[in-house]
Amino acid sequence: MDSTQHISDATILPPRVEKNVSLQQYNTFRFDYQAEFFALVEDLMTLKSLVGWAKQHNICVTMLGGGSNLLISADIPGLVIINRLRGCHAKEESGNRISLIVGAGENWHEMVEFTVQNHWFGVENLALIPGTAGAAPVQNIGAYGVEVKDSLARVQVLDRQTLDVYWVNAQDCGFAYRDSHFKGLWKDKYFITAIELSLKKRADLLLSYGGLANQIEGEPSLKKVFQAVCQVRSSKLPDPNVLANAGSFFKNPMVSTTQHNQLKESFPSLVSFPHGNEFKLAAGWLIDQAGWKGKTQQGVGVYEKQALVLVNHQAIKAEPLLELEANIKANVFNLYGVELEREPVQLPVLSQKELSGMLSEESQT
Ligand SMILES: Cc1cc2nc3c(=O)[nH]c(=O)nc-3n(C[C@H](O)[C@H](O)[C@H](O)COP(=O)(O)OP(=O)(O)OC[C@H]3O[C@@H](n4cnc5c(N)ncnc54)[C@H](O)[C@@H]3O)c2cc1C
Numbered sequence: 001m002d003s004t005q006h007i008s009d010a011t012i013l014p015p016r017v018e019k020n021v022s023l024q025q026y027n028t029f030r031f032d033y034q035a036e037f038f039a040l041v042e043d044l045m046t047l048k049s050l051v052g053w054a055k056q057h058n059i060c061v062t063m064l065g066g067g068s069n070l071l072i073s074a075d076i077p078g079l080v081i082i083n084r085l086r087g088c089h090a091k092e093e094s095g096n097r098i099s100l101i102v103g104a105g106e107n108w109h110e111m112v113e114f115t116v117q118n119h120w121f122g123v124e125n126l127a128l129i130p131g132t133a134g135a136a137p138v139q140n141i142g143a144y145g146v147e148v149k150d151s152l153a154r155v156q157v158l159d160r161q162t163l164d165v166y167w168v169n170a171q172d173c174g175f176a177y178r179d180s181h182f183k184g185l186w187k188d189k190y191f192i193t194a195i196e197l198s199l200k201k202r203a204d205l206l207l208s209y210g211g212l213a214n215q216i217e218g219e220p221s222l223k224k225v226f227q228a229v230c231q232v233r234s235s236k237l238p239d240p241n242v243l244a245n246a247g248s249f250f251k252n253p254m255v256s257t258t259q260h261n262q263l264k265e266s267f268p269s270l271v272s273f274p275h276g277n278e279f280k281l282a283a284g285w286l287i288d289q290a291g292w293k294g295k296t297q298q299g300v301g302v303y304e305k306q307a308l309v310l311v312n313h314q315a316i317k318a319e320p321l322l323e324l325e326a327n328i329k330a331n332v333f334n335l336y337g338v339e340l341e342r343e344p345v346q347l348p349v350l351s352q353k354e355l356s357g358m359l360s361e362e363s364q365t
Pocket of ligand 1: 028062063064065066067068069070083104129130131132133134135136138139140141142143182190191192193237238239240245246247248345
């Protein structure tokens with residue numbers, strides 16, 4: 001669909017809106033596609049007026065934060081808004097709690113660092129996750145046994161239809177493993193404009209995941225946990241400013257206990273964790289064992305230290321990565337009967353037909 005069909009060449013664009021802007025520096029895979037219209041937004045008034053303008057002209061709007069969980073695979077029609085809504089203020093609450101309200105465009109890691117400096121507990125295990133505070137609830141970011149939902153009280157949203165701004169309670173957001181209503185039910189309904197965290201003043205550390213405890217010498221403290229998380233992550237994951245990537249490319253698949261037990265019998269070193277009535281398999285282990293770690297093809301590849309991370313060495317467009325993804329998925333399915341699911345969000349949203357068209361075009365060249 002050409003989203004400009006309702007906007008004539010004579011239409012004056014609002015201030016700050018540019019046409020045909022490259023998104024290469026706005027996604028950590030560094031793929032070079034364009035936004036038809038583009039604006040960087042720093043305040044709520046401007047955000048409301050731009051969403052209103054787009055609505056009036058029937059233009060679709062996509063909001064991006066740090067672009068660290070994206071797979072852009074074609075030019076994005078309509079208006080792309082880069083969220084840079086700022087602000088961070090704390091409010092003392094009774095007892096053990098601190099409420100911290102953070103603008104959606106604030107950098108997540110800097111915000112975590114701020115909580116650690118202030119001796120507030122809750123998000124230290126989520127240090128060094130790239131991106132913005134406002135995107136954290138979208139996929140309910142998680143690491144080292146902690147998810148953002150564990151410390152989230154409310155999410156402030158802009159209703160895209162009414163342009164009203166209001167708070168939604170965290171327990172109504174449908175949080176699950178790397179999932180929330182913001183990715184599904186509410187995908188086209190809201191933009192997140194701020195979050196409210198409920199942090200603890202008294203020590204409450206979680207060290208039992210990812211070998212964190214072994215990284216800490218002496219008595220554990222908030223600062224030591226924060227530093228350990230940063231150290232472990234830096235040693236295992238590529239810095240997107242140095243090697244383009246979007247973190248974990250696949251979710252850890254869930255399988256039934258029966259399937260898990262069968263796999264464990266065939267592959268005794270299988271890495272898995274009980275999760276409710278099911279088992280979560282380490283997708284990185286499946287990909288690694290299938291022999292993909294460190295492989296490269298057409299300028300993209302599988303990170304040499306962590307098979308869950310796909311990296312872009314020099315591709316300008318996404319096709320080679322889509323092909324690599326398809327090959328890994330097919331191979332893992334053949335070997336283990338397990339379907340891998342992609343974690344980053346693909347933009348623009350393409351139909352299955354368009355997607356297979358892209359892949360077959362690529363294989364003909
Ligand atoms: C090296 C690396 C390590 C990572 N490690 C982890 C990890 O340990 N755990 C984890 O969970 N994730 C991880 N990620 C993924 C990513 O950092 C998170 O998902 C992060 O929250 C994305 O934030 P962003 O601002 O970059 O979002 P973007 O990539 O810009 O956007 C992601 C999605 O959210 C939507 N969105 C963004 N902002 C808003 C908003 N304000 N309102 C509504 N929708 C919005 C976008 O439209 C898009 O669909 C990692 C990524 C990298 C590159």
